[in-house]
Amino acid sequence: xxxxxxxxxxxxxxxxxxxxxxxxxxxxxxxxxxxxxxxxxxxxxxxxxxxxxxxxxxxxxxxxxxxxxxxxxxxxxxxxxxxxxxxxxxxxxxxxxxxxxxxxxxxxxxxxxxxxxxxxxxxxxxxxxxxxxxxxxxxxxxxxxxxxxxxxxxxxxxxxxxxxxxxxxxxxxxxxxxxxxxxxxxxxxxxxxxxxxxxxxxxxxxxxxxxxxxxxxxxxxxxxxxxxxxxxxxxxxxxxxxxxxxxxxxxxxxxxxxxxxxxxxxxxxxxxxxxxxxxxxxxxxx
Amino acid sequence: xxxxxxxxxxxxxxxxxxxxxxxxxxxxxxxxxxxxxxxxxxxxxxxxxxxxxxxxxxxxxxxxxxxxxxxxxxxxxxxxxxxxxxxxxxxxxxxxxxxxxxxxxxxxxxxxxxxxxxxxxxxxxxxxxxxxxxxxxxxxxxxxxxxxxxxxxxxxxxxxxxxxxxxxxxxxxxxxxxxxxxxxxxxxxxxxxxxxxxxxxxxxxxxxxxxxxxxxxxxxxxxxxxxx
Numbered sequence: 001x002x003x004x005x006x007x008x009x010x011x012x013x014x015x016x017x018x019x020x021x022x023x024x025x026x027x028x029x030x031x032x033x034x035x036x037x038x039x040x041x042x043x044x045x046x047x048x049x050x051x052x053x054x055x056x057x058x059x060x061x062x063x064x065x066x067x068x069x070x071x072x073x074x075x076x077x078x079x080x081x082x083x084x085x086x087x088x089x090x091x092x093x094x095x096x097x098x099x100x101x102x103x104x105x106x107x108x109x110x111x112x113x114x115x116x117x118x119x120x121x122x123x124x125x126x127x128x129x130x131x132x133x134x135x136x137x138x139x140x141x142x143x144x145x146x147x148x149x150x151x152x153x154x155x156x157x158x159x160x161x162x163x164x165x166x167x168x169x170x171x172x173x174x175x176x177x178x179x180x181x182x183x184x185x186x187x188x189x190x191x192x193x194x195x196x197x198x199x200x201x202x203x204x205x206x207x208x209x210x211x212x213x214x215x216x217x218x219x220x221x222x223x224x225x226x227x228x229x230x231x232x233x234x235x236x237x238x239x240x241x242x243x244x245x246x247x248x249x250x251x252x253x254x255x256x257x258x259x260x261x262x263x264x265x266x267x268x269x270x271x272x273x274x275x276x277x278x279x280x281x282x283x284x285x286x
Numbered sequence: 287x288x289x290x291x292x293x294x295x296x297x298x299x300x301x302x303x304x305x306x307x308x309x310x311x312x313x314x315x316x317x318x319x320x321x322x323x324x325x326x327x328x329x330x331x332x333x334x335x336x337x338x339x340x341x342x343x344x345x346x347x348x349x350x351x352x353x354x355x356x357x358x359x360x361x362x363x364x365x366x367x368x369x370x371x372x373x374x375x376x377x378x379x380x381x382x383x384x385x386x387x388x389x390x391x392x393x394x395x396x397x398x399x400x401x402x403x404x405x406x407x408x409x410x411x412x413x414x415x416x417x418x419x420x421x422x423x424x425x426x427x428x429x430x431x432x433x434x435x436x437x438x439x440x441x442x443x444x445x446x447x448x449x450x451x452x453x454x455x456x457x458x459x460x461x462x463x464x465x466x467x468x469x470x471x472x473x474x475x476x477x478x479x480x481x482x483x484x485x486x487x488x489x490x491x492x493x494x495x496x497x498x499x500x501x502x503x504x505x506x507x508x509x510x511x512x513x514x
Contacts, residue, residue, distance in 0.1 A: 065375040070475045077476060105375045108460045114358075115460075118365025120375035198472035202482050221479060228289075228480035 143242030180213035304467025323396025
């Protein structure tokens with residue numbers, strides 16, 4: 001019996017190592033030259049000690065891989081399919097200052113820490129609220145934008161729900177792991193967690209939840225007169241919060257970006273970019 | 287209604303792009319998983335005990351864990367555990383990682399269907415082949431294969447239709463297939479935000495695609511009806 005167990009454990013190990021070989025080969029066969037380059041660079045860093053300069057690594061690779069989601073006005077596509085927005089423009093400028101190109105990659109927002117930690121992206125730059133959760137999972141830049149969490153309710157009921165006290169009886173939909181979810185928790189509200197802020201809005205529109213909590217920047221763009229959610233509106237602001245950019249732990253890109261933010265705030269380019277996308281009122285002095 | 291007519295071409299274009307990705311993943315998986323499944327099937331019937339045990343274990347692990355977890359493991363583990371993100375962060379890397387996960391997963395299911403097909407052929411045919419002096423591979427390719435294909439077509443059709451819909455799981459590693467494309471309009475994309483209908487509209491794509499596949503596979507089954 002014992003022999004059998006040992007044999008099966010050995011077989012399992014072998015099977016895993018076989019699987020590992022298999023996937024390596026496939027990557028060599030199928031991946032394009034870009035990912036091959038990446039593979040070789042990361043191999044070379046692997047042989048170096050940990051805590052190697054990420055700036056140097058990125059300059060060697062020639063690209064800064066920026067993890068984003070489609071999120072107007074921070075990161076979104078223009079008519080030609082280029083990524084624009086306040087965050088996208090700043091990321092392009094930052095990459096340029098390092099002498100590299102910014103490559104924008106759409107990610108699944110729930111997996112942002114995984115994407116960063118596994119090295120498939122170099123930073124998360126997408127109007128990310130600096131919650132305790134985010135700060136514990138990554139190293140973050142200085143805050144560059146103010147934001148608030150607001151309560152979304154159907155327009156015809158808005159008059160009844162203008163205070164924090166009055167919304168306590170409602171059932172909320174909030175994005176899982178979002179700042180809105182922490183606010184719901186902190187205020188002792190009844191809430192259901194859904195996949196995204198957009199899903200939270202859909203819940204309210206469909207009537208499956210009474211209300212939602214989302215970012216004020218997003219609310220301004222998506223809710224009310226002239227949008228697809230004309231029947232919804234926002235009432236109470238629950239807190240104020242700040243946006244930052246997330247990097248891998250121990251990355252020296254954090255200080256590089258803080259310096260860059262300071263320089264571009266001082267020479268006015270940051271404000272100019274903010275004005276292009278109408279977020280100048282929310283900008284934070286660097 | 288006006289807004290809908292304005293949005294329709296933009297949404298349809300974007301869903302077409304997404305569905306192309308879905309189809310790419312579907313065909314690549316099919317092309318990769320069919321031969322790999324046959325190999326695994328032979329291996330799992332092998333006379334060499336270690337190979338048989340390893341493959342049975344492998345099939346158990348792959349069939350016993352959710353495909354979504356396998357996608358996450360295959361995409362993130364090289365970077366997280368081996369500190370070597372072999373796939374890269376770009377769209378190509380995400381597609382290749384998804385294809386690898388799907389091929390491995392479906393090959394295991396296919397291999398069991400193949401095995402069922404092979405053991406359904408009466409032993410008498412094996413023996414008859416041997417009496418005629420045919421080699422093992424001749425017996426397989428000249429006698430058993432076509433009969434086996436005919437018998438496994440209905441269960442294979444099932445798996446193939448399921449595969450079309452399962453490709454949507456790849457959105458967990460941000461492969462931008464059709465459901466991702468539909469959902470993007472809920473958050474806001476290309477000037478349309480908070481539109482819920484594109485997500486549900488994607489169902490029509492799957493329905494049409496699976497309709498065509500059903501006809502194709504049904505036709506194939508008819509063609510093979512000339513022998514019983």
